[in-house]
Amino acid sequence: MRLDAGISVRCIDRLYRLRRHASRSRQHEDRSKEQADVTAGARRYRLPLLASALLLCGVIAWRVLILPAPLAFAGGHQVELAAYPGRNPTGVPPELDGADVVTRGKYLTEAADCMACHTAKGGHPFAGGRPFKLPFGTLYTPNITPDRETGIGAWNDMHFLRAVHEGISRDGTRLYPAFPYASYSLMPDADVLAIRRYLETIPAVRLANRPNSFGFPYNQRWLMAVWSGFFNPGKPFRPIAERSAQWNRGAYLVEGPTHCGECHTPRNLAQAMDTRNKFAGGVAEGWNAYNITSDRDSGIGDWKPSEIAAYLKSGHAHGRGVASGPMAEAVELSFSKLTPSDVAAIANYLRTIPARRTNDTPKAAGPAPGQPSLGAGYSGNGARIFADACSGCHAWNGAGAMVGEAQLSGNRAVNDATAANVALMILQGAGTPGTPRRFMPSFRQSYSDKEIADVANYVTARFGSKPSTVSAKHVGELRHE
Numbered sequence: 001m002r003l004d005a006g007i008s009v010r011c012i013d014r015l016y017r018l019r020r021h022a023s024r025s026r027q028h029e030d031r032s033k034e035q036a037d038v039t040a041g042a043r044r045y046r047l048p049l050l051a052s053a054l055l056l057c058g059v060i061a062w063r064v065l066i067l068p069a070p071l072a073f074a075g076g077h078q079v080e081l082a083a084y085p086g087r088n089p090t091g092v093p094p095e096l097d098g099a100d101v102v103t104r105g106k107y108l109t110e111a112a113d114c115m116a117c118h119t120a121k122g123g124h125p126f127a128g129g130r131p132f133k134l135p136f137g138t139l140y141t142p143n144i145t146p147d148r149e150t151g152i153g154a155w156n157d158m159h160f161l162r163a164v165h166e167g168i169s170r171d172g173t174r175l176y177p178a179f180p181y182a183s184y185s186l187m188p189d190a191d192v193l194a195i196r197r198y199l200e201t202i203p204a205v206r207l208a209n210r211p212n213s214f215g216f217p218y219n220q221r222w223l224m225a226v227w228s229g230f231f232n233p234g235k236p237f238r239p240i241a242e243r244s245a246q247w248n249r250g251a252y253l254v255e256g257p258t259h260c261g262e263c264h265t266p267r268n269l270a271q272a273m274d275t276r277n278k279f280a281g282g283v284a285e286g287w288n289a290y291n292i293t294s295d296r297d298s299g300i301g302d303w304k305p306s307e308i309a310a311y312l313k314s315g316h317a318h319g320r321g322v323a324s325g326p327m328a329e330a331v332e333l334s335f336s337k338l339t340p341s342d343v344a345a346i347a348n349y350l351r352t353i354p355a356r357r358t359n360d361t362p363k364a365a366g367p368a369p370g371q372p373s374l375g376a377g378y379s380g381n382g383a384r385i386f387a388d389a390c391s392g393c394h395a396w397n398g399a400g401a402m403v404g405e406a407q408l409s410g411n412r413a414v415n416d417a418t419a420a421n422v423a424l425m426i427l428q429g430a431g432t433p434g435t436p437r438r439f440m441p442s443f444r445q446s447y448s449d450k451e452i453a454d455v456a457n458y459v460t461a462r463f464g465s466k467p468s469t470v471s472a473k474h475v476g477e478l479r480h481e
């Protein structure tokens with residue numbers, strides 16, 4: 001029995017061990033099966049996951065890198081200039097048909113506003129040195145007077161064409177697209193060379209170019225070759241056969257020489273004009289260059305063509321507002337010098353740009369009450385400063401005391417929820433010095449950043465449809481623009 005018992009104990013023990021072993025190996029089997037399942041699962045999903053990731057990257061790259069051509073929105077067939085049956089939309093307007101090449105070149109130089117960028121404050125025209133502050137440093141424009149050593153006097157026509165069309169300097173260095181060659185590449189050789197003939201007649205100025213202050217990797221100019229490959233259309237303007245001669249003339253001027261989109265079109269990740277949101281609003285030297293699509297609330301869809309023309313010619317459209325900052329400069333040096341037929345062509349073309357609604361530019365509010373104590377937020381610092389420094393010229397209802405240019409209600413700047421342009425006008429002043437009707441002094445010295453933010457926020461709350469919350473910090477940044 002004892003033996004039996006001993007055997008049976010051993011038996012049980014063995015059986016037990018066998019069971020444990022079996023169950024352990026089963027567990028092991030289960031675990032490796034699980035693992036195999038997981039691996040098979042992962043393998044099953046790895047491919048689709050990889051494919052989706054690649055697809056996502058592809059879509060993002062495609063959205064950023066492949067943009068619609070400037071006239072893609074218009075449909076129709078683009079034809080070579082020679083094949084277009086109407087008047088040639090490039091060159092000069094009919095008023096200048098018989099003019100010599102230098103006169104035509106001067107007109108095109110003004111239309112392209114070469115002088116604005118290539119002249120420093122108080123400096124010689126076209127001698128360069130104007131700073132452009134970019135997020136990664138400051139870029140200075142070069143001297144394009146006929147000086148042989150410091151200007152472009154020693155360049156031949158081919159060098160000049162390559163610079164204006166492709167953004168390549170005489171020595172082969174790539175130029176940054178702050179020089180709007182992506183727009184200028186639409187100008188045919190004849191127009192660019194007419195500009196060259198005019199530039200040869202201006203006084204040569206000896207002034208060396210200032211180097212930019214970019215650090216690595218932004219100082220790698222060769223990268224601009226890649227940029228140009230994607231974003232410079234690089235082909236001269238081709239009219240749309242189905243459209244009128246006036247429409248094509250407007251398209252040529254707006255997309256090419258006058259380069260409205262360089263300021264008014266938002267930029268994408270690669271700093272290229274996002275032509276999917278053509279003219280939906282961009283930024284120029286700290287100023288908001290507003291939505292000029294045909295949206296009725298956010299854009300200029302309810303401006304009459306005559307109002308657009310008046311704004312471009314004189315910098316003021318009654319009841320719509322005045323042009324300030326970079327737009328005032330473009331009006332003064334460029335758009336005011338265009339012939340009436342060209343201004344009409346621009347206004348007509350702008351109306352055909354597809355409407356885009358934007359959040360920061362809501363429908364403009366109507367006039368404010370005439371009583372100071374009525375209306376939005378009549379209290380605090382902002383109201384006090386407005387009473388002291390602004391109400392005399394602008395009136396409490398915003399209609400402007402005496403002159404239409406001083407009307408505040410209804411204009412875009414006071415209906416812009418960022419209030420950046422209002423703050424900049426207070427800092428820099430507005431209008432043309434020496435013309436009392438159109439002059440607003442600068443308050444840079446009189447008020448602190450906080451006071452300017454307070455009065456700007458008061459102005460948008462009282463006269464606009466959406467009160468702004470511009471901060472003293474932002475005003476401080478704008479002070480250095």
Ligand code: HEC
Pocket residue numbers: 109112113114115116117118132139140141142143144152160163164168169170174175176177178179180184195
């Ligand atoms: C929006 C501002 C702007 C406008 C408008 C502009 N330029 Fe420029 N241009 C620049 C900047 C900035 C550079 C220098 C870019 C760089 O250093 O990479 C430049 C460079 C040049 C160069 C190359 C000079 C050199 O030494 O390499 C030429 C030539 C030139 N511009 C001619 C013109 C002409 C002609 C026009 C009018 C049709 C014009 N620019 C309009 C900003 C402008």
Ligand code: HEC
Pocket residue numbers: 254258259260261262263264284287288289290291292299300308311312320321322323324325326327328330335346350411412413421
């Ligand atoms: C150098 C940059 C720049 C260029 C180029 C430029 N604009 Fe502007 N534009 C601006 C800025 C900035 C404003 C806002 C000015 C203000 O608030 O007073 C503006 C305002 C306007 C407005 C008024 C919008 C509103 O709602 O009040 C119109 C219309 C306009 N631009 C049309 C044009 C057209 C058309 C062209 C080309 C022919 C053009 N702009 C070229 C910068 C530019």
Ligand code: HEC
Pocket residue numbers: 316320321322323324385386389390391392393394403405406407408411412413414422425426430431432437438439440441443455456459
């Ligand atoms: C001496 C008279 C005067 C004073 C003082 C004055 N402004 Fe102006 N303001 C004007 C005139 C005139 C214009 C139109 C300028 C032009 O024609 O470009 C203007 C334009 C403006 C604009 C732009 C309007 C538009 O259509 O885009 C704003 C915003 C503005 N002023 C705000 C202010 C604020 C805020 C103050 C007080 C801190 C102030 N102004 C003080 C005369 C004045």
